[in-house]
Amino acid sequence: MSSPSTVQLRVFRYKPGDPAPHYDTFAVPVTPRTTVLEALQAIRRDQDPSLMLRHSCHHASCGTCGLRVDGQEVLACVTPLADRGPVVTVEPLQNAPLLGDLVVDMGPFYAVFTQAGMPLVRSTEATAASRPAAGIERLTRFENCLECGLCVSTCPVAATDPLYLGPAAMAAAWRVVQEPRGQNPARALAWVDQEHGCWRCHLAFECSTVCPNDVQPGQAIAALRQRLALGEPAPPGPAAAATRPALAPTGPARRVGLRAWLDPRGRDVGYWAFVLHRLTGLALVVYLLLHLWVLRLLARGPAAWDEFIALARSPLFLALDGLLLFGVLFHGLNGVRVALVGLGAAARRQRGLFWAVLLLTLLLLAAGVAALVAAVH
Amino acid sequence: MTYPTSRAKTWWLLQALSGLALVLLLGVHFVAQHYVAQGGLRTYAQVVAYVRHPAVAALEAAFLVVVAVHAALGLRAVALDFGLPAARQRGLNAALAVGVVLVVGYGLWLLAQVRGGAG
Amino acid sequence: MSAYHVVIIGGGATGAALAHDLTLRGVQVTLVERGEVTSGTTGRHHGLLHSGARYAVKDPESARECIQENQILRRIAPGSFELNDGLFVALTDEDLAYYDDFMEGCANTGIPTRTLSRDEALRLEPNLNPDLKLAVQVPDGTMDAMRLPLRFLATAKHNGARVHPFHQVTGLVFQGRTVAGVQVRDHRRGRDFTIAADLVVNAAGPWAEHVARMAGVDVPVVPSPGVLVAVRGRWTNMVINRLHRAGDGDIVVPQRTLSVIGTSSWVVDDPDHLDVPEEHIRLMYEKGAEMIPALARAPMRAAWAAARPLVGSRQAQSGRELSRTFKVFDHAAEGVEGFVTIVGGKATTARIMAEVTADLVVRKLGLDAPCRTREVVLLPHTAYYT
């Protein structure tokens, strides 16, 4: 083992009553094996006993040590500190009330999670007398979910929609559908079939990217939609409503809001697809209105129109045309990706599909721009 | 008793289907403008002649309707993403419906004007 | 609810079970924990619901406690365990020679067993070392180290107990020679205050000695760490033990998609300074692979250490010679009233530890309230948060 080097850990600090959070920097010795959790424990032990953090199992099993390290949701107990550069930033999870320092209140998470109706009593994975039911190992067993909340922290929809059921709870609902174990799948389906349920998901797949135990909540949501849209009509379940049990507020909510769209740290391609889709979509709505306004000139007769055409040949206008073409192409092609993936088709290939969409967009854009330039000259 | 189709699902499917329709219509639109209308649409006369073709007019009208619906559903999705409470959803739906009607109405009126314009 | 107020120091398995027990007996309970609950030894343990078979030969008292609690817990906390059972596998002739003692020990302590031939064992668990001689099936099981104590805490909370994580006890409040409360530092709000109590219970696990010193008394607890290694892959469904005298790296517990190999044993002074010696990690891989060869190539997910709160003499060398049973200290014996310490045991025996401690507590308070924790089914762990 090499001799320990030193890392500066920039730690998010907040206590109730503070006007705003701040960061404290601690120097910690690290070996190649030192985890973020061990470093934080050492800080609490040797430098600042008031540092609040959650931990329990130390081996990615309990799900309590979720944090954002350099903006990426991770389990601190299995995240090595070495090789991250001289300064590492540690922050609490987002989209959950902040109790203090690195500790969030999991109450709201569980308040929704338990509504999914996942059986808390599991009979067994396997008893010695009976091997698992045939084919069961094919299923990603829901018990794989550590209830860590990383997925909710990283989800761009959870960032803006306080009523959103969120990835973990919907993965639980999908578990009930796949493997009911005495629970009612129709109830689970009815529960996710609401505006703030599976139809709110925009398939950024950040949840699946950060999930430490391969639960693949994004794919679970897509599968739920597939079942709802194309599957056998489910028998009636109780009416579902986007409600949140009223919990007394415990701390600042820290719902990131729009900022989540613009924080690139630690994000994967599905997230970029989502943000680009949104921005191009909004831009195209503006364009639609502008376009109608311009076409009004056509109704005014040839003179007004020719004036416009002259303007339309200016380089600035052509550049805008190129931008428009990019927006149309990306929004359209990614829309196809979203429709396919969102209905459960090729949900596991969403990353590859994103690159295909981008490549096709750029190729068509090049062709389009070439045609534009040729048309002008 | 059948399982009631949820509105949420209907909206999402409509969004997806209108999106797919747009991709097709846009494709046709591009092809039509670049290959059918030789040299592209430049002059006023060319444009008018082009939209006078009944198939073209129908295409443009369909395009307009689908675009308006898709845009409205998109705006609705953004509003819900920002946690629009259930109580306000009705108001939003109504406002968007009015918007769609206005845009489509205005667009169709324009189309009619141009088609009837000096050629 | 009685007028009596008891403060419990420590939010591990022991403190959690005690909070539940005393609350059911009508005592007002406040539990204070310096960090998050189950952040001490409890959350980090091996995740084995002991059948007791491991201790059947050398430590029959522990073994008996384990099998009884094993049966009670399955009843009061359904869903917190996998009903996967365990196998003790004999790999060598030396292991085979231990078989008779083992079976006798299990019979004497009431642990049900079933002897499996090599082929039967391999049919159940194809990844076992094919050279195994025989295996004995016992009612071990995988438990959720954090969620079981959370269920005790959830039930206690819903019955009126107060649970305060991030509250560290910094001293005790005395009235003469009687402990009348605790001084705490609330790390969340950064304030110090005192909580008055009719009685204080020290359930601080390996830190129990440190807390006892605040009362000027001594408890002979030896923090004895062990290293555990989690590897990726669920190589067996059952808990696998080596059929021999308890030693290093001789248990593999499947947990979700991981397999956890453990453990080693040594002794330290300060349970806050636990390192994970590289050679212990290698030893776990080596020993684990003797039973399940595929473990040798399984990628590591985590390696960590936890400190057993063993009761014994400071002269202990490795900790293995100390009993796994528990001990309750009424410090009135040393002239300090109102202060009780509970240490030792296992997570598996937390309920009976709580029962014995609570019996003493209510006796000292002059209450007549029987234990009810054998029957009351616990709330789900999610109820702790909501």
Ligand SMILES: Cc1cc2nc3c(=O)[nH]c(=O)nc-3n(C[C@H](O)[C@H](O)[C@H](O)COP(=O)(O)OP(=O)(O)OC[C@H]3O[C@@H](n4cnc5c(N)ncnc54)[C@H](O)[C@@H]3O)c2cc1C
């Ligand atoms: C390596 C290893 C493997 C094990 N495997 C198993 C197993 O498979 N099955 C099993 O049944 N048992 C197992 N055990 C035993 C079991 O883990 C312990 O017996 C049990 O967890 C002890 O619980 P506790 O509540 O007494 O102690 P702890 O869980 O340590 O709780 C004490 C608590 O007190 C808190 N505290 C300390 N000082 C203060 C203070 N001043 N103020 C406030 N709070 C304070 C600490 O933070 C801590 O949370 C294992 C132990 C080890 C070490």
Ligand code: SF4
């Ligand atoms: S789905 Fe994955 S990320 Fe989300 S809570 Fe479960 S384990 Fe954590």
Ligand code: FES
């Ligand atoms: S401490 Fe349990 S998951 Fe990290």
